[in-house]
Amino acid sequence: MPAKKKTGVSAKKDRSKGKFLVIVESPAKSKTINKILGADYKVIACMGHLVDLPAGKMGIDFENDFKPEYAVMKNRKKYLTDLKKEAKSAKAVFLAADPDREGEAICWHIENQLKKLSPEIYRVKFEEITDKVIKEAFSHKGALDMNKVNAQQARRILDRIVGYSLSPFLWGKITRGLSAGRVQSVAVRLIVEREDAIRAFKPQEYWSLDAILRKRGVDEKDDAPSTFKAKLVKHKGEKVHMEARLTVDDILAVLKNEKFIIKDIARKQKKSYPRSPYTTSLMQQDAFNRINFSASKTMRIAQRLYEGVELGDEGSVGLITYMRTDSVRISDDALRAVREYIAGQYGGQYCPEKPVAHRSKGRAQDAHEAIRPGLPLRDPGSVASFLNSDELKLYTLIWNRFVASQMTNAVYSVLTVNIDAGEYMMRAGGAELIFRGFLLAFNSAKQDEEMERIPSLDPGEEVDLQELLPEQHFTKAPPRYSDASLVKDLEEKGIGRPSTYAPIIRTVIDRNYVKRIARYFQPSELGELVTKLLVKNFPDTINYEFTANMENELDGIEEGNVNWVKVLKDFYEPFSRRLEKARERMKNVNKEEVKTDEVCAECGRPMIIKWGRRGRFLSCSGFPACRNSKSITTGVKCPEEGCSGELVERRSRRGTFYGCTNYPNCRYVAKTPPKDPLTSVDNGDNVEDE
Numbered sequence: 001m002p003a004k005k006k007t008g009v010s011a012k013k014d015r016s017k018g019k020f021l022v023i024v025e026s027p028a029k030s031k032t033i034n035k036i037l038g039a040d041y042k043v044i045a046c047m048g049h050l051v052d053l054p055a056g057k058m059g060i061d062f063e064n065d066f067k068p069e070y071a072v073m074k075n076r077k078k079y080l081t082d083l084k085k086e087a088k089s090a091k092a093v094f095l096a097a098d099p100d101r102e103g104e105a106i107c108w109h110i111e112n113q114l115k116k117l118s119p120e121i122y123r124v125k126f127e128e129i130t131d132k133v134i135k136e137a138f139s140h141k142g143a144l145d146m147n148k149v150n151a152q153q154a155r156r157i158l159d160r161i162v163g164y165s166l167s168p169f170l171w172g173k174i175t176r177g178l179s180a181g182r183v184q185s186v187a188v189r190l191i192v193e194r195e196d197a198i199r200a201f202k203p204q205e206y207w208s209l210d211a212i213l214r215k216r217g218v219d220e221k222d223d224a225p226s227t228f229k230a231k232l233v234k235h236k237g238e239k240v241h242m243e244a245r246l247t248v249d250d251i252l253a254v255l256k257n258e259k260f261i262i263k264d265i266a267r268k269q270k271k272s273y274p275r276s277p278y279t280t281s282l283m284q285q286d287a288f289n290r291i292n293f294s295a296s297k298t299m300r301i302a303q304r305l306y307e308g309v310e311l312g313d314e315g316s317v318g319l320i321t322y323m324r325t326d327s328v329r330i331s332d333d334a335l336r337a338v339r340e341y342i343a344g345q346y347g348g349q350y351c352p353e354k355p356v357a358h359r360s361k362g363r364a365q366d367a368h369e370a371i372r373p374g375l376p377l378r379d380p381g382s383v384a385s386f387l388n389s390d391e392l393k394l395y396t397l398i399w400n401r402f403v404a405s406q407m408t409n410a411v412y413s414v415l416t417v418n419i420d421a422g423e424y425m426m427r428a429g430g431a432e433l434i435f436r437g438f439l440l441a442f443n444s445a446k447q448d449e450e451m452e453r454i455p456s457l458d459p460g461e462e463v464d465l466q467e468l469l470p471e472q473h474f475t476k477a478p479p480r481y482s483d484a485s486l487v488k489d490l491e492e493k494g495i496g497r498p499s500t501y502a503p504i505i506r507t508v509i510d511r512n513y514v515k516r517i518a519r520y521f522q523p524s525e526l527g528e529l530v531t532k533l534l535v536k537n538f539p540d541t542i543n544y545e546f547t548a549n550m551e552n553e554l555d556g557i558e559e560g561n562v563n564w565v566k567v568l569k570d571f572y573e574p575f576s577r578r579l580e581k582a583r584e585r586m587k588n589v590n591k592e593e594v595k596t597d598e599v600c601a602e603c604g605r606p607m608i609i610k611w612g613r614r615g616r617f618l619s620c621s622g623f624p625a626c627r628n629s630k631s632i633t634t635g636v637k638c639p640e641e642g643c644s645g646e647l648v649e650r651r652s653r654r655g656t657f658y659g660c661t662n663y664p665n666c667r668y669v670a671k672t673p674p675k676d677p678l679t680s681v682d683n684g685d686n687v688e689d690e
């Protein structure tokens with residue numbers, strides 16, 4: 001039969017025989033969902049966005065309310081053709097991308113492509129890919145949330161305007177191929193300013209003074225301690241500051257001749273409260289600090305756990321709730337399940353009478369849940385044989401934190417002993433864990449600190465001075481950012497959202513603006529140069545408050561309180577004026593050539609320093625006639641014996657490292673810069689990023 005005749009009636013007939021079509025982002029997710037929904041459904045993966053702004057041009061009609069010119073992405077045409085084919089014969093189409101802004105926009109673009117082909121298209125949302133939740137979601141199918149879609153469109157258009165306007169500015173000033181971004185450049189600014197603060201930092205000297213004191217009449221052979229340590233805290237009721245050795249010597253001279261008399265003894269109970277289950281930011285911080293995962297690695301593995309992992313005969317099962325969230329709320333079902341688990345596993349005294357209430361920071365809207373294990377609860381031991389070691393590490397972390405969040409408080413007994421020594425006062429004491437509570441499920445470093453043993457003492461009792469221990473200290477420079485502290489700061493400053501912390505870090509490293517050295521971020525020379533230029537020329541855009549306000553505006557659009565076109569207008573007018581000024585100024589600037597003493601090995605002309613996308617390099621001044629170029633070394637000789645090479649900076653997926661110019665003949669490698677006192681003392685492991 002000729003294909004042309006197969007229209008109208010026969011197409012309808014096809015539809016009645018067809019299945020329900022479900023569209024999700026990834027193959028793993030489609031497998032898990034298909035298993036739950038059964039054979040009447042066909043779940044296929046669209047692999048993310050199919051439609052976007054065009055790559056080669058701005059693609060925004062500024063005269064016409066910022067109307068975007070959307071286009072099917074080049075490498076996604078095949079997926080769209082497949083979707084269309086399936087949609088033609090499907091009984092109905094369910095759009096089931098992730099429950100956030102990006103997911104909503106993916107669904108909207110697909111709906112626009114399919115609406116002529118299928119009479120019934122629905123949006124389905126869920127935060128957990130487990131039996132009960134999926135079935136419930138499909139019984140509550142609905143329409144797209146256009147507020148969410150518009151928030152995504154505004155975000156996309158803003159990023160496009162900023163990126164496509166600022167990048168050419170950098171090409172004119174520094175070199176082609178550089179990029180700037182609305183959020184990315186602000187994140188680099190944080191890292192650059194921290195580096196400035198570290199350079200400007202001057203260590204201040206200060207001293208501390210401990211005394212070893214001895215209780216009288218205690219036999220050394222007894223089990224009870226006889227000596228204990230006390231710290232100098234006050235002089236005539238005021239806090240003691242010792243900035244130089246001279247002050248310390250004066251105090252030592254006085255204390256040597258004083259009587260040490262117990263003034264008072266206090267024993268108090270202190271509670272330690274369980275923390276909330278994970279938000280995205282908290283999970284990224286803990287995964288970095290406890291299991292050494294970069295933010296991107298954490299998100300990649302969390303996504304696998306969310307989308308579904310093969311559990312033997314059970315098939316593919318979603319093990320955690322959606323991993324992009326800033327909420328600490330948990331569902332009633334999950335609360336009931338975890339309380340039952342705690343009572344059964346640890347006993348009634350570990351399960352508080354009332355559920356523990358946790359409060360989300362910032363935004364009050366709690367549409368999402370915290371990141372927690374899916375239901376029914378599966379403890380890490382029961383799934384260990386099906387997970388790889390990284391998956392198991394992260395799942396265990398999420399599990400422990402969730403269980404602990406609903407357990408009873410830990411209780412410490414805190415002892416404080418004040419001791420008079422003339423005009424001075426010393427203090428001894430410590431804390432002892434007397435009830436572990438939630439720490440049974442989720443330990444902290446603090447709990448294992450052993451309390452110093454102190455002999456039993458009475459007020460008025462005189463003790464003997466055994467030794468005075470003065471110690472010199474210096475204040476420390478602020479630390480460089482790590483994945484954990486950067487994510488924390490971005491969240492606190494309101495820059496970025498759960499979906500963007502990891503991509504921001506990835507982008508600034510990929511663009512060569514930031515180097516990951518061992519566990520810490522350092523700006524590259526290029527990053528410093530670009531940031532300083534951008535901040536100088538676009539102070540209102542590459543700006544913390546501006547970026548935070550913009551995120552709030554986008555939230556407002558999502559909540560239906562703000563008009564998205566107005567947000568773009570309010571942004572664009574001042575921005576385009578600033579851009580015009582910067583362009584004019586730019587015309588007057590010539591790129592400087594920096595001469596060096598180096599001579600080109602190929603033609604003998606002098607070498608000059610040029611900027612490229614990867615930073616500075618040496619180029620032959622005869623370019624383009626001579627194309628010789630080489631990397632700039634650190635100027636430090638290779639420490640390998642008999643090697644005449646110099647150390648040069650190189651990059652791998654795990655971060656920046658230092659190798660020898662004689663590679664591959666010399667294979668010397670160092671993780672930290674040879675001359676940097678701040679990082680060369682750090683022996684921490686490299687962060688796992690792949």
Ligand SMILES: [Zn+2]
Nearest residue numbers: 600603620626
């Ligand atoms: Zn040359």
Ligand SMILES: [Zn+2]
Nearest residue numbers: 638643660666
């Ligand atoms: Zn070498």
